[in-house]
Amino acid sequence: MDALLDGFTVVLEPKNLLYCFIGVVVGMLIGVLPGLGPAATIAILLPLTFGLEPVTAIILLAGIFYGAQYGGTITSVLLRLPGEASSVVTVFDGHALARQGRAGTALGIAAIGSFVGGTMSVVALSLVAPFVAAFALDFGPPEYTALALLGILLVSTISTGGKLKALVAAVLGLLLAVVGRDGFTSAERFTFGNLSLADGLDFVPIAMGLFGLGEILYNLEERHRAVSPPTTVANVWPSRADLRQASGAIGRGGVLGFVLGILPGGGAVLSSLAAYAVEKRRSRHPERFGHGAIEGVAAPETANNAAATSSFIPLLSLGLPANATMAVIFGALLIQGVTPGPQLVTEQPELFWGVINSMYLGNVLLLIMSIPLVGLFVRILRVRPAILAPITTLITLVGAYTVNNSVFDIGLVIVFGVIGYLMKKFGFDPGPLVLAFVLGSLLETSLRRSLLLFDGDPTGFLTRPISGTLFALFLAVALLPLGRAVARRRRSDQAPREPIER
Numbered sequence: 001m002d003a004l005l006d007g008f009t010v011v012l013e014p015k016n017l018l019y020c021f022i023g024v025v026v027g028m029l030i031g032v033l034p035g036l037g038p039a040a041t042i043a044i045l046l047p048l049t050f051g052l053e054p055v056t057a058i059i060l061l062a063g064i065f066y067g068a069q070y071g072g073t074i075t076s077v078l079l080r081l082p083g084e085a086s087s088v089v090t091v092f093d094g095h096a097l098a099r100q101g102r103a104g105t106a107l108g109i110a111a112i113g114s115f116v117g118g119t120m121s122v123v124a125l126s127l128v129a130p131f132v133a134a135f136a137l138d139f140g141p142p143e144y145t146a147l148a149l150l151g152i153l154l155v156s157t158i159s160t161g162g163k164l165k166a167l168v169a170a171v172l173g174l175l176l177a178v179v180g181r182d183g184f185t186s187a188e189r190f191t192f193g194n195l196s197l198a199d200g201l202d203f204v205p206i207a208m209g210l211f212g213l214g215e216i217l218y219n220l221e222e223r224h225r226a227v228s229p230p231t232t233v234a235n236v237w238p239s240r241a242d243l244r245q246a247s248g249a250i251g252r253g254g255v256l257g258f259v260l261g262i263l264p265g266g267g268a269v270l271s272s273l274a275a276y277a278v279e280k281r282r283s284r285h286p287e288r289f290g291h292g293a294i295e296g297v298a299a300p301e302t303a304n305n306a307a308a309t310s311s312f313i314p315l316l317s318l319g320l321p322a323n324a325t326m327a328v329i330f331g332a333l334l335i336q337g338v339t340p341g342p343q344l345v346t347e348q349p350e351l352f353w354g355v356i357n358s359m360y361l362g363n364v365l366l367l368i369m370s371i372p373l374v375g376l377f378v379r380i381l382r383v384r385p386a387i388l389a390p391i392t393t394l395i396t397l398v399g400a401y402t403v404n405n406s407v408f409d410i411g412l413v414i415v416f417g418v419i420g421y422l423m424k425k426f427g428f429d430p431g432p433l434v435l436a437f438v439l440g441s442l443l444e445t446s447l448r449r450s451l452l453l454f455d456g457d458p459t460g461f462l463t464r465p466i467s468g469t470l471f472a473l474f475l476a477v478a479l480l481p482l483g484r485a486v487a488r489r490r491r492s493d494q495a496p497r498e499p500i501e502r
Contacts, residue, residue, distance in 0.1 A: 004126060007353025010055060011361055019056050020358050023063020024365045028373070030064065031071020038068040039325040039431075040215045043207035044392065046332055047399035054336040055351045059358040061329050066118060066308040066359065070366055073110045073301055077103055089276040093289060093296030100292055108238045109294055110301040111370040113250045117302035118363040120254040121261070121309035125356055130345055132317040139318075139342065141449040142461050146470035148443040151320045152436050153477055166432045169423065173433040176201055177440020184448060196408040203331040205400050205412035206437060210430040211328070212396045213413055214420020216389050221425075238294075246298035249279050253299040257306030262313050262322065275303035309359055316340055316352060319442070324431030327438045 010016060030041045042061050049057035077094035090110065097106040139147070152170050179190045180200025191197040238246070256278065257271040279299040280289045289296050311322040319341035321327040333340050338351060345352050400413040423430050454460030462468045 004353055004357070006350065007357040010350050010354035011059070011357045016056055016059055016354065016358065017361070019052070019060040020063050020362055021365060023060040024067040024362050025369070027064040027067020027069075028071035028366070028370070031068035032074050038065045039207075039328050040211040041068070042325060042328045042332070043204075043211040044396050044399060046204050046207065046328070046335070047402050049332060050335070054333070054338050054348075055354040057332060057336055058329065058338075058351065058355050061332055062312070062355055062358065063362050065325055065329070066305060066362060067366060069304045069308050070110065070114045070301070070370055073114075074107065077106045077110070077297075089272045089300040090297055092276075093291070093293045096290065096292040097294070097297065102292070105238045105242055105294070106297050107370070109242060109246050109298050111367055112238070112243070113246070113253065113298045113302035114305040114370070115363050115367040116250050117254040117257055117304075117306035118309050118359065118366070121258045121306040122356065122359045122363065124258050125309060125313055125359075129313050129317050129352075129356070132313060134342070134345075138466060140464075141446040141453065142464050142467040143470065144319075144442060144446040145450050146461065146467045146474065147318065147320055148439045148446065150470055150474045150477070151314075151322075152432070152439055152443075153474060162427065165428045169428050169430065170432040170436040173436030174440045174443070176206070176433075177437050178444065183441075183445060196406070201412070201437075202404070202409065203438065204335070205409045206416050207328050207331060207434060208396050208400050209413040209416025210420035210423070210434060211324070213393060213417025214424060214430065216392055216396075217417060217421040218424040220386075220389050242294055246294050249275075249295035249299040250302045252278060253302030254306045257303030258310045260303075261307030261310030271303040271307035272300035275299040305363075312355070316344055316355070317342060321435055321438060324429075324434055327431070327435045330438050 011020070026041065026045075027038060030038060041064055045061075045064070049060060052060070073090055073094065076090040077098050094106045094110070097103065152174075175190075177200075179197055181188055181198060188198060253271075253275040256275050260271040260274060276289075276296060276299055279293075279295045280286050283289065283293070283295065311326050314320040314322050315326045315330060319330075319339065321330045330340060338344070338348065397410055397413060400409045401407070420430050422428075423433075450461065451458070461471055
């Protein structure tokens, strides 16, 4: 409790308060603009955080992440254009309510649900994360090897693209992670005689290229059709009947979002989809969904904000990014000289509790600002992509150059921007690539140290309880699709066949 209270003293410093406010506002703005998501924005803004203290930088980036979850709701409700992937489900009933003249009610319920879900998740995060970190103190190289493998596999198999494409992207990320000098022998690998590659590929140009420039190029090609946004939003605060009707969905969405947000590959998108499906299945009148059911807005909006917060548990406690955005924040922590993991709670409690407690304040700011700023966000939607894209591209390239004052980094951003564009165009999710790249060095180092401990015997992983359990989970996840395919084939073979008439 002392560490928890000390965390509030860190958050209430004027500088940290200011950057928490800036992060939430920027996150909402990014959520409003269709196309640019929190991962792309955080990647673009990474160079701006280098001059900040680590706790201030992560408070800023965390605010962008959970602020974007609500910003995407505004375009989903008013324009039927999800500004953020986690707001796709909100389109179904949110826009239907807007057509009925109840846009304000939908936005009000979304704001309340977002606040409740985020706050529930922060409270649970405060209670759960220290215990997870204490448990993880027993981790050694074998456990980290199994954990990194399991994280990469889970994100690959639950990716938004096809499973095979996600695995290909993850393998590419692992290959990129071995570029540079070998950490054990100092031998150069895949450098092709280029001194700029001797120290390996930097995380910043890869993230800025894949998520920043790649998204910009893709969105310019897949430009949304022009829509005239509504000019007025009336009846902003929902009635008591609406609140009573949505209360159960908000509670269930908060719990579901918290649980799914912890899982690698879960996150806000999967949580919002699952919460919507649960509400529709348990409803006595499922036909209302898609035609203006208030629960269809409350549940996914609560779940995606709860998941956005709870995804910090594996990042801060285990050093395992649960999704692409967490992978970018993981890279930001490493750049700041902070190694996420079980030691973070004891070695840097001011950073650990400062980031967690900033989310209490951030959720209050979201609730206060979300409704009054709707008019401003609607005006921002009138800005053409042809104006925003060049400005964002210039910021990206200048930011990449300022990291190391290197023209080579600008070239890397352009190369990975083209790669990111092609991946999006052909249905590859760049998230598994970035996650595998971030975890690649941890996986290689832990694997080689483990084999040294076991005298080269790979069965040693199975002799330790934690690593053995994690490898069992790894095999279960890997073999699950094969088991499902065999089960489907057996059912089809056992199905009665109609006789052929002659």
